[in-house]
Amino acid sequence: MSTSEDVSPRRIGVIGGGITGISTAHFLRKDGHDVTVFDPGDPGTGTSSGNSGVISTGSVVPTATPDILLRVPKMLLDPYGPLSVRWRYLLRIAPWLLSLVRNGMPDRIEANAKAKAALLDHAYDAYRVMLADTGTSGFVREIGTMAVWESDAAWQNAQWTIDLMRTCERKFDLLSEDDIRQMEPGLQPIFKHGYFVPGNGAISHPGDLVTALHADFIAQGGTIVKQPVDRIERIDGAARRLVTGDTAHDFDILVISAGAWSNNFLKQIGHSVLLDAERGYHIMLPQPEPGLNRPILIAQDTMFMSPMAHGMRLTTGVELAGTEAPPDYTRARRMVSRAARAVRNLDETEQSAWLGFRPSTPTSVPILGAAPGEKNVFCAFGGGHIGMTLGPISGRVTADLVAGRDPGIDLSRYAVSR
Numbered sequence: 001m002s003t004s005e006d007v008s009p010r011r012i013g014v015i016g017g018g019i020t021g022i023s024t025a026h027f028l029r030k031d032g033h034d035v036t037v038f039d040p041g042d043p044g045t046g047t048s049s050g051n052s053g054v055i056s057t058g059s060v061v062p063t064a065t066p067d068i069l070l071r072v073p074k075m076l077l078d079p080y081g082p083l084s085v086r087w088r089y090l091l092r093i094a095p096w097l098l099s100l101v102r103n104g105m106p107d108r109i110e111a112n113a114k115a116k117a118a119l120l121d122h123a124y125d126a127y128r129v130m131l132a133d134t135g136t137s138g139f140v141r142e143i144g145t146m147a148v149w150e151s152d153a154a155w156q157n158a159q160w161t162i163d164l165m166r167t168c169e170r171k172f173d174l175l176s177e178d179d180i181r182q183m184e185p186g187l188q189p190i191f192k193h194g195y196f197v198p199g200n201g202a203i204s205h206p207g208d209l210v211t212a213l214h215a216d217f218i219a220q221g222g223t224i225v226k227q228p229v230d231r232i233e234r235i236d237g238a239a240r241r242l243v244t245g246d247t248a249h250d251f252d253i254l255v256i257s258a259g260a261w262s263n264n265f266l267k268q269i270g271h272s273v274l275l276d277a278e279r280g281y282h283i284m285l286p287q288p289e290p291g292l293n294r295p296i297l298i299a300q301d302t303m304f305m306s307p308m309a310h311g312m313r314l315t316t317g318v319e320l321a322g323t324e325a326p327p328d329y330t331r332a333r334r335m336v337s338r339a340a341r342a343v344r345n346l347d348e349t350e351q352s353a354w355l356g357f358r359p360s361t362p363t364s365v366p367i368l369g370a371a372p373g374e375k376n377v378f379c380a381f382g383g384g385h386i387g388m389t390l391g392p393i394s395g396r397v398t399a400d401l402v403a404g405r406d407p408g409i410d411l412s413r414y415a416v417s418r
């Protein structure tokens with residue numbers, strides 16, 4: 001690609017104001033562009049607000065696993081299993097599921113993990129820059145995260161993920177039972193195996209962080225339109241108009257960063273990718289004493305326990321039901337008793353419950369870069385389980401592309417037509 005930089009100010013419309021859209025808006029505005037973000041939602045309530053709050057540079061393992069076809073029926077039958085499907089949605093998600101199964105082939109798992117790793121290698125640096133620029137560094141503690149297992153058998157089953165992390169050169173330390181007790185005295189003494197990822201970070205309140213990023217963007221001269229974009233239109237062949245209700249907004253450049261809703265916009269300009277919502281839930285609980293020092297993955301129950309500024313957040317589950325079906329908190333609530341088995345003195349009184357929509361591709365590799373055949377439309381979505389981590393790097397890369405700067409990352413793996 002060209003490396004001749006061109007930061008002449010342009011009018012840019014960004015669809016979606018989650019972590020990806022607001023990070024993109026930040027880096028574009030920093031380059032001097034006139035940026036407008038469209039989002040009807042409250043930044044403190046969407047998917048980027050209710051997650052586990054982990055900046056997870058170690059998370060290379062894709063959703064598709066080698067034994068996925070065997071595991072899925074077992075997961076669906078287990079009332080505590082991590083996966084649920086609304087059967088009426090099965091037909092709609094069938095192509096995505098078939099691709100997920102195909103991506104469970106060992107060579108694909110490794111290729112997809114490496115593609116994630118190549119982006120994750122730059123993720124923390126982009127975060128640090130954005131947090132420093134916006135005065136929000138206080139939201140993030142660089143304290144690492146931990147994953148723990150109770151049984152020898154489950155730990156053995158997880159060895160392929162440990163091997164994959166090694167293959168992808170992730171830095172982590174294996175933990176003994178004693179290490180776990182010393183590092184996390186707030187855990188029940190039932191965990192025999194684990195690992196610690198020192199390079200991961202913890203966000204104390206993701207919703208407040210995204211809200212603060214919105215406030216900073218406005219303070220720096222950015223515009224936020226709190227309305228949904230209905231459609232993209234072409235002017236003289238170029239896709240550069242966004243329509244909200246009866247109003248047309250014309251731009252030089254558009255960015256599609258509408259999370260799980262992004263494919264609607266890609267389709268309007270003649271393209272499509274396999275993207276669906278992996279729905280996930282959280283339950284907020286009171287902070288226990290002594291509490292946890294960092295977010296911890298309770299691996300056998302596939303739930304994260306994240307100590308946050310406003311309580312203990314239990315995040316769990318993948319539900320395949322699209323973006324329209326109402327929430328069903330049954331399984332998430334069921335997991336509270338499991339959480340109490342894992343964390344000492346946990347008060348099981350629910351403070352609030354929440355549903356979010358991971359924007360997921362079946363490869364677990366995000367979409368990032370120019371839309372095919374379009375000079376002025378860029379895509380930044382599909383972060384899936386690590387979208388909170390990838391927001392700032394996706395924004396930095398998009399700003400580089402708009403400016404004609406080399407992003408320093410081979411983007412072919414993240415292309416719409418990969």
Ligand SMILES: Cc1cc2nc3c(=O)[nH]c(=O)nc-3n(C[C@H](O)[C@H](O)[C@H](O)COP(=O)(O)OP(=O)(O)OC[C@H]3O[C@@H](n4cnc5c(N)ncnc54)[C@H](O)[C@@H]3O)c2cc1C
Pocket residue numbers: 015016017018019020021038039040041046047048049050051052053054055056227228229230257258259260261278279280281282315316355356357358359380381382383384385386387388389390391
């Ligand atoms: C339970 C759970 C735990 C998670 N934990 C982590 C974690 O610890 N670490 C991590 O890295 N990731 C985590 N994730 C994933 C992460 O939260 C998401 O990948 C990420 O928030 C996606 O950000 P986004 O900006 O791409 O999408 P979103 O945050 O969904 O933002 C998209 C925005 O587009 C807007 N939009 C939709 N339609 C329109 C329209 N027509 N016009 C304008 N705007 C529109 C929406 O209102 C929304 O605000 C978790 C997710 C869940 C559900």
